[in-house]
Amino acid sequence: MDLTERKLKILHAIVADFIHSAEPVGSRTLSKKYDLGISPATIRNEMSDLEEMGYLTHPHTSAGRVPSDKAYRLYVNDLMGRYELPEEEKRIISENIQTNVMELENTIEHVAELLSKLTNLTSFAITPRQDTNKLKYINLLPVDEQTIVLMIVAEDGKVINKALRINVPYTLENLELLAKAMTQTYRGRTISDVLTLDIIKYFETDIEAMSRLAESIMPNFMKTLENMLNVDLYMEGLTNIFSIPEYNDIDRARMFLEMVNRKKDFTDVLVNRDNGVIITIGNENSNEIMQDCSLITADYRINGKLVGKLGVIGPTRMKYDEVTSVIKYMTDNLSSAFQITEGDFDDEE
Amino acid sequence: MDLTERKLKILHAIVADFIHSAEPVGSRTLSKKYDLGISPATIRNEMSDLEEMGYLTHPHTSAGRVPSDKAYRLYVNDLMGRYELPEEEKRIISENIQTNVMELENTIEHVAELLSKLTNLTSFAITPRQDTNKLKYINLLPVDEQTIVLMIVAEDGKVINKALRINVPYTLENLELLAKAMTQTYRGRTISDVLTLDIIKYFETDIEAMSRLAESIMPNFMKTLENMLNVDLYMEGLTNIFSIPEYNDIDRARMFLEMVNRKKDFTDVLVNRDNGVIITIGNENSNEIMQDCSLITADYRINGKLVGKLGVIGPTRMKYDEVTSVIKYMTDNLSSAFQITEGDFDDEE
DNA sequence: GATTAGCACTCGAGAAAAGTGAGTGCTAAC
DNA sequence: GTTAGCACTCACTTTTCTCGAGTGCTAATC
Numbered sequence: 001m002d003l004t005e006r007k008l009k010i011l012h013a014i015v016a017d018f019i020h021s022a023e024p025v026g027s028r029t030l031s032k033k034y035d036l037g038i039s040p041a042t043i044r045n046e047m048s049d050l051e052e053m054g055y056l057t058h059p060h061t062s063a064g065r066v067p068s069d070k071a072y073r074l075y076v077n078d079l080m081g082r083y084e085l086p087e088e089e090k091r092i093i094s095e096n097i098q099t100n101v102m103e104l105e106n107t108i109e110h111v112a113e114l115l116s117k118l119t120n121l122t123s124f125a126i127t128p129r130q131d132t133n134k135l136k137y138i139n140l141l142p143v144d145e146q147t148i149v150l151m152i153v154a155e156d157g158k159v160i161n162k163a164l165r166i167n168v169p170y171t172l173e174n175l176e177l178l179a180k181a182m183t184q185t186y187r188g189r190t191i192s193d194v195l196t197l198d199i200i201k202y203f204e205t206d207i208e209a210m211s212r213l214a215e216s217i218m219p220n221f222m223k224t225l226e227n228m229l230n231v232d233l234y235m236e237g238l239t240n241i242f243s244i245p246e247y248n249d250i251d252r253a254r255m256f257l258e259m260v261n262r263k264k265d266f267t268d269v270l271v272n273r274d275n276g277v278i279i280t281i282g283n284e285n286s287n288e289i290m291q292d293c294s295l296i297t298a299d300y301r302i303n304g305k306l307v308g309k310l311g312v313i314g315p316t317r318m319k320y321d322e323v324t325s326v327i328k329y330m331t332d333n334l335s336s337a338f339q340i341t342e343g344d345f346d347d348e349e
Numbered sequence: 350m351d352l353t354e355r356k357l358k359i360l361h362a363i364v365a366d367f368i369h370s371a372e373p374v375g376s377r378t379l380s381k382k383y384d385l386g387i388s389p390a391t392i393r394n395e396m397s398d399l400e401e402m403g404y405l406t407h408p409h410t411s412a413g414r415v416p417s418d419k420a421y422r423l424y425v426n427d428l429m430g431r432y433e434l435p436e437e438e439k440r441i442i443s444e445n446i447q448t449n450v451m452e453l454e455n456t457i458e459h460v461a462e463l464l465s466k467l468t469n470l471t472s473f474a475i476t477p478r479q480d481t482n483k484l485k486y487i488n489l490l491p492v493d494e495q496t497i498v499l500m501i502v503a504e505d506g507k508v509i510n511k512a513l514r515i516n517v518p519y520t521l522e523n524l525e526l527l528a529k530a531m532t533q534t535y536r537g538r539t540i541s542d543v544l545t546l547d548i549i550k551y552f553e554t555d556i557e558a559m560s561r562l563a564e565s566i567m568p569n570f571m572k573t574l575e576n577m578l579n580v581d582l583y584m585e586g587l588t589n590i591f592s593i594p595e596y597n598d599i600d601r602a603r604m605f606l607e608m609v610n611r612k613k614d615f616t617d618v619l620v621n622r623d624n625g626v627i628i629t630i631g632n633e634n635s636n637e638i639m640q641d642c643s644l645i646t647a648d649y650r651i652n653g654k655l656v657g658k659l660g661v662i663g664p665t666r667m668k669y670d671e672v673t674s675v676i677k678y679m680t681d682n683l684s685s686a687f688q689i690t691e692g693d694f695d696d697e698e
Numbered sequence: 699g700a701t702t703a704g705c706a707c708t709c710g711a712g713a714a715a716a717g718t719g720a721g722t723g724c725t726a727a728c
Numbered sequence: 729g730t731t732a733g734c735a736c737t738c739a740c741t742t743t744t745c746t747c748g749a750g751t752g753c754t755a756a757t758c
Contacts, residue, residue, distance in 0.1 A: 026750050041702050044751070062709045062750050103569065104512050106576075137490075143506035151500070151508065157492035159500065159510040163453050165687065220452065227455075239610055242603040250599050254591040257606075261588055338514065375721050390731050393722070411721050411738045 003053075008079065009036060010046050011055055015067045015075045019317050022245045024064030069282035069316060072294070076279055076320050083321035085329055089118060093330055097337050104157075104338070108308060109234050111330055116237025119323050120244075121314040122260060126270050127232045128306045133158060135186045135194065140179040140217070142172060150217065150224060154191070156305075162224050166216040174210050178217070191225050233267045235260065246292075246315045259289050260313065270309060275299040277328055282316040294318050300331035302338040310334075352402075357428065358385060359395050360404055364416045364424045368666050371594045373413030418631035418665060421643070425628055425669050432670035434678055438467060442679055446686050453687070457657060458583050460679055465586025468672050469593075470663040471609060475619050476581045477655045482507060484535045484543065489528040489566070491521060499566065499573060503540070505654075511573050515565040523559050527566070540574050582616050584609065595641075595664045608638050609662065619658060624648040626677055631665040643667050649680035651687040659683075 003011075013034045014025045027040040027047060036043065047065050050056045055071040067075070085093075096114050100107040108125045116123035139151040143163065148170070151161040186194050238257065247253045260266050269287055273280075277298040283291045290313075297311030310331055312323055352360075362383045363374045376389040376396060385392065396414050399405045404420040416424070445463050449456040457474045465472035488500040492512065497519070500510040535543050587606065596602045609615050618636055622629075626647040632640045639662075646660030659680055661672055 024750090028750075039702050040750095041704095041752095042700085045701090048752080058751090060709060061752090062707085062748090064750065103572070104514070106511075136492075141486075141502055141508075143485075143502075143504075147506045149502065149506055149508050151510075153490055153492075153498065155492075157496045157498055157512040159490075159498050159512070161500075161508040161510060162455075163506045163508070165453070223452070239603060239607045242599065242606075248599060250591065250597060250602065253599065253602070254588065257591075258588045373721090377721075388731050389721095390723095390733095391729085394730090397723080407722090409738060410723090411719090411736085413721065 012079045024066050026064035072281045080321045083325045085325050097333050112234050113236045121312040122237045123312045124235045125310045127308050131192045138182040140175045164220050168212045168216050170213050298327045298331040300334040361428045373415050375413035421630045429670045432674045434674050446682050461583050462585045470661040471586045472661045473584045474659045476657050480541045487531040489524045513569050517561045517565050519562050647676045647680040649683040
């Protein structure tokens with residue numbers, strides 16, 4: 001059977017209507033609301049065909065039709081038009097990004113928050129994997145007799161610091177010496193590279209005090225490096241799920257919240273997505289418990305270098321056109337806001 | 350009317366039973382389950398008195414009795430016994446704290462997570478206010494032409510860093526000079542103190558490049574200081590709320606989640622609580638939307654210096670004895686794990 | 699041959715009715 | 729003061745009924 005022009009028109013109308021109303025769409029409603037030029041009976045016949053072809057389903061005999069994931073896919077690929085963001089929203093987004101442009105980390109949080117507000121969905125942002133990020137310097141700062149701060153700076157400007165409790169006495173001199181030695185040894189190496197080294201052996205020195213200090217610090221250094229590899233996840237608008245009719249059921253709401261709160265799993269899913277604007281719909285998600293959700297993500301870059309991903313998660317019935325436009329506008333804006341006038345950095349990723 | 354020994358006994362039984370079952374307690378159940386030596390009819394009379402006195406309520410005529418907040422307060426103050434934690438739980442807590450003792454920040458997150466697991470409630474941890482924390486040094490690190498890292502270290506070892514985008518060219522030398530100057534100027538002053546200064550004026554120098562660099566950095570410096578004043582909030586076990594019968598209602602669950610997700614408000618409530626083990630029950634909470642929740646918090650200290658608070662939030666029907674014991678055990682353990690052998694730091698609070 | 703009007707049929711949702719049972723409050727006896 | 733007895737209450741559950749949106753089929757129409 002073929003997807004005739006008319007079938008596409010009907011399907012489009014059904015998807016659009018259902019996205020808007022969350023109610024199964026019947027033939028009469030359709031013929032009244034949309035100017036299709038055919039009677040309900042004809043629509044019924046076409047609907048029956050569309051169902052056979054897998055684009056529609058039927059909650060029960062006497063209910064209207066509901067789009068399947070396959071229909072959403074068709075809608076997203078071929079049917080939905082380009083949605084032009086209202087100027088007002090564009091303004092809000094640009095302003096938000098501009099006023100925060102000086103601090104990368106905070107900007108991302110703000111943008112995620114804004115995204116959830118504009119879409120009424122749960123939004124998130126992640127930082128990229130740090131595997132290939134290289135160490136730039138390592139610093140050890142005294143705080144008190146038993147506490148020092150370990151600080152690691154990576155080439156891309158990422159800084160991590162940890163207050164460490166150490167159980168050996170130290171001198172300022174030793175601390176500086178050790179930091180210098182560490183910087184010398186690790187500068188320019190990637191984090192994952194450093195993690196494969198037998199770090200503890202590495203720092204045996206003749207000076208007893210130094211070697212004990214190193215012994216005390218190295219395990220934490222490694223732990224901190226491991227932490228650095230983890231991507232950060234910001235999530236906003238969790239409770240938006242409650243305003244979606246599909247989730248007006250305690251068990252579904254619970255499942256959803258438990259899913260996104262399993263941060264490790266959820267982050268994995270996000271990290272492994274391709275770059276660009278990616279839409280996965282319902283059963284296209286490999287993760288089983290996500291199969292009645294759709295996920296839209298996009299990456300943003302500074303001078304071609306991936307710095308993060310931004311996205312939303314919600315029911316498969318989602319305003320794909322609007323949401324995609326918002327995300328796209330945001331990531332484009334982010335990318336250009338952080339653009340360096342003269343691009344002279346090496347592409348990576 | 351007086352709270353006779355018998356009334357107390359009955360009230361105790363009702364509270365204990367209701368905490369366990371979440372069902373209104375009837376006179377017959379009570380006389381069967383607990384060896385009170387009196388008949389249901391007598392219990393009914395006593396219950397009637399207790400209701401008149403404000404310790405019990407009645408969802409409707411033909412339902413059993415439910416403890417009021419006043420009853421919980423009496424229970425917590427006078428009736429509930431000391432709950433001895435099972436050795437197994439003690440072991441888990443100590444081990445968890447011991448293995449993470451080297452990194453303060455992570456430890457707190459772990460502990461909060463453990464707390465939510467052990468109590469099946471929503472748990473949280475906050476860091477203390479930083480008003481009186483003093484600056485120790487300020488560092489400016491180059492990353493690339495348009496990015497530097499601003500790093501602020503406080504006397505207590507708290508470190509904050511921000512990657513900043515600056516729009517003026519800089520030299521390594523200027524950066525170092527500026528950092529030194531800033532350190533010199535601000536070292537030893539409290540954060541709130543520094544924030545009252547007219548910082549931007551402060552750094553006018555003759556050298557054009559320096560003054561432009563300072564101009565570019567100072568607003569961010571102030572913003573970062575402001576951020577430093579904010580207490581950090583970790584929350585765990587949000588979805589535990591779904592396994593509590595009281596919240597088996599989409600609207601109540603929603604209200605709860607929206608409340609704790611309003612991080613700013615929630616943090617304020619926590620910050621303003623007294624130190625020590627504090628239990629507030631239902632309407633004792635000044636915050637209106639918390640009035641059907643109970644909140645238990647405790648602080649923990651290192652050498653007498655407050656470093657944070659730990660707590661749980663849940664329905665007023667809560668195992669006060671168990672939860673209190675767990676929190677107490679955790680904060681005691683935290684405090685002693687971080688104890689310095691020789692206490693030689695000034696008390697601060 | 700495609701389209702459409704007509705009509706019987708389906709089935710979930712919501713309202714109304716009936717039944718159930720835990721629990722109360724009162725009274726009178728112990 | 730305590731308790732047995734009993735009528736009464738009222739949320740909750742189950743059952744029954746009604747309603748209406750929607751379908752699928754058939755026969756008439758364009």
